[in-house]
Amino acid sequence: MxxxxxxxxxxxxxxxxxxxxxxxxxxxxxxxxxxxxxxxxxxxxxxxxxRPPAVGTTIVAPTESKAALSAASPSGLSDDEAAAAAYLAEQPTAYWLTPELDPIDEVWDRIAHLADEARDQDAALAVVVYGLPGRDCGNHSAGGLDPEGYVEWTDLIGQALRNAQDVQKIVILEPDSLALAPDCGNIDERVPQLSGAADRLAGIDTWIYLDGGHSDWLPAEQMADLIRQVGVSDHVRGFATNVSNYQSTTAEFDYAHEVAGLLGGDVHAIVDTSRNGAGPAGSEWCNPAGRLIGDPGGTYGDDVVDTNLWIKPPGESDGTCNGGPDAGVWWPEGSAELTREAR
Structure with missing residues (x-):
């Protein structure tokens, strides 16, 4: 590597x-x-x-993030929890678009507002599109749209992104969708869904990354085959690894190089370092104890990995496990633990 x-x-x-x-x-x-x-x-x-993302890339710190909302209403929080929310609200972190929070009739306005923030902060706009039918195969993050609604939703997102032509846009498309597909038995459904979504989201200065799992999940050969079925083309820059996980940055760089080498061609990756400061906790992925935030986005990169970013917002729960609330819900106790060495 x-x-x-x-x-x-x-x-x-x-x-x-x-x-x-x-x-x-x-x-x-x-x-x-x-x-x-x-x-x-x-x-x-x-x-x-x-220009594609690279070392030095800075993404928006959204004012509508759950960290920012918690920091704005700290009533009931301990001093550590309030300090954690305030700290995380200031960190450049991808915004997760879900149909539950940003439905079809509101998602255009959300993108427009995020694009305005990107201009104000002189930053790139980074969003995670997370609304696939049968999302998470009914696990902690179950939900998503029906097939027709998903087409309409992603089409509107794409239109709104193209409307912000003066803003660099980074799109992480449906984390876990490909890596989970073998277990869910829906590869034949996922491939055209993701390929179609990429086509609808594509535009000038829009860099799309498919789900690339992580280094302790699927073997590189299997992950590369899944990505190959969707296709890395002019619309798709490459794949994202370690999204919402805790694997070390070094392990993810090695994995990204292995997957990209198997795919061949000009394939690139993004690595999520939002919560990997203490490395993994064995095979535990759901709110493991003792974790830390990782290196800031834009710190690392090479000829394959465009850069690292904070994709999973630290402080949001992985699910109802190890004391956490529902997936995606702000977890004050967890945010304080993750930032205990940073504040």
Whole structure:
């Protein structure tokens, strides 16, 4: 594996000028030409100033995160819990789009607001799209939309993302969807669902990463085969690993390199380091005790791993296990434990 580097790379951002606006409009008009002549769309858009995530990338710290909401209403929290919420509210972390919190008639406005925050913070917009039919195979994060609703929902998300042409956009598409599919017995359903969603979400300066499991889950060969069935193309940059898990950064870099090598071509990865500061707790994945937040996003990267990011928001429960509330619910006690060495 390549050695992770801590040297930030410069990232050119688009500006609100007539020149860039004209370039963006020109890019839209040339999409059909790109397809016709066979030019790689990612390469073409790079020439217009779009750049994939890299070391030094900073994503939005959303004001609508559950950490921020808890920090704004600290009544009933201990001093440690209030301090943890305030600390985590300030950390750049992906926002999870779910149909339960951001339904079809509201998700456009959510994206628009997040894009405004990205502009204000001079940051990239990072979202996790998490609303697949039969999500989590009925486990702790069960839910999602019906097939028709999912198409409409992801189409609206894609439209809203494309409307924010001046913002770099990072999309983590349906964590666990591929890694769980063999156990759930729904690979034949998942592959077209994810491929279709990627097509609907695609746009200029939008970098999409499929579910890549993690280093202590499926063997690299099996994970690569699942990703290959969906396809890594101009619409899909690569895959994300360690989402909502606790594996070490080194192990995830090794795993990402192995999976990418099996896939071949120009395949890249993102590694979630939001909660891996103390490494894994054996095979325990659901609110294991003694964990810590990991290195900030944008710290590491190499020729395969674009960078690390905080994808799973620290402080949100994995599910009703080890004292935690329902999956995705803010857990003050857990947030205090995760940040005990950072505050």
């Amino acid at each position: 390549g050695t992770p580097t801590s040297r930030p790379t410069m990232r050119r951002r688009t500006k609100k000028t007539l020149l860039i606006a004209a370039a963006a409009l020109l890019a839209i008009g040339l999409v059909a030409v790109i397809a016709f002549v066979g030019v790689n769309a990612q390469t073409f858009f790079h020439a217009l100033g779009a």
